[in-house]
Amino acid sequence: MLLIFDCDGVLVDSETLACQIDADILSGLGLPYTVDDITREFVGKSMKDMIARIEADHACTLPEDLSERINTALYQRFETELQPIDGVREAILALPYPRCVASSSVPERIALSLRVTGLADLFENVFSATQVAHGKPAPDLFLFAAERMGADPKDCLVIEDSTAGVQAAIAAGMRVIGFTGGSHCGPNHAQKLLQAGATALIERMEELPETILR
Template identity: 70%
Template sequence: MLLIFDCDGVLVDSEPLSCRIDAEILTECGVPYTAEDVARDFTGVSIKDQIARIESERGTRLPADFTERLNRTLFQRFETELKPIPGVREAILALPFRRCVASSSIPERIALSLRVTGLADLFDTIFSSTQVARGKPAPDLFLHAARQMNARPEDCLVVEDSMAGVQAAIAAGMRVIGFAGGGHCGPDHAENLRRAGAPIVINRMADLPGTVQELA
């Protein structure tokens, strides 16, 4: 079995920080958003798809340097403020299966996130939505990861915190565990993941090893 981990909100508790910064930069660009708006609309979505949706829905064009400004600010704050999801290292080390990361973030952000949280040594392989035509909720990223890891979709188990990610895993023909223990997860998050199609949702990383073993 191949375990495929999302990064933001599953391995690292980045969503509250990144949503806040995203909203700040968007508002500075004249497109007002709150952190709650960003969390609701764009959790698990690639920056490319986020920009396209904002420009379509708001009838505007974001500055050409929007992505650069956003990433520069995020990277600076991640260096000092980013933390791992509690218990995630211990949970991963308790699982004897092959593993990789497949995230909507750009490769540089994934690598930085894993480094500053002390998780980089757990993953030899990371995959980014920049490597495929369509981001989540399309299945492209997860299917790409499976191909590169020489695994059949039916032999993959995805751990995801976003509705888009859950939908992508199911569209790829993979099993999925929803995770609702990140700092951005409100009281309805677990139910939203179930509604997106996750048959099992956990709230603590301590529950991951037992859940995975039951599905193996």
């Protein structure tokens, strides 16, 4: 079995920071998005897809350097504030299966996130949505990761925190555990993940080994 971990909201508790920065910068451009708006609409999706959706919804053209602005602000916050999901290192080390990361974020953000939180040594194989044509909820990224890791999709188990990620895993023919322990997860998050197709749910990473091994 191959374990495929999302990064933001599963390995690192980054989504609240990221959504705040997105909302602040977009509001400064005259697009009054709140943190809740960003969380609801865009968590789990790539920056490219978020920008395309906003431009379509508002019939506007966003600045060409918007991604750079957001990432610059985000990376500065990550260096001093980003934390790993509680217990995730111990949970990963308790599992005897090959593993990789498949994230909607750009490679630079993934690498920074893993370095700052002390998780980089756990993952030799890291895949980004920038390597495929379509980001989550399309299955492309998970199928790409499975192919590169030499695994059959039916033998893959995905750990995801977003509905887009769960939908992508299901579309790829993979089982998926929904994680609801990130700081961005509201009271209805578990239900949303179940509705998206999650085959199991965990609220704490210490539950992961038992959930997989039982």
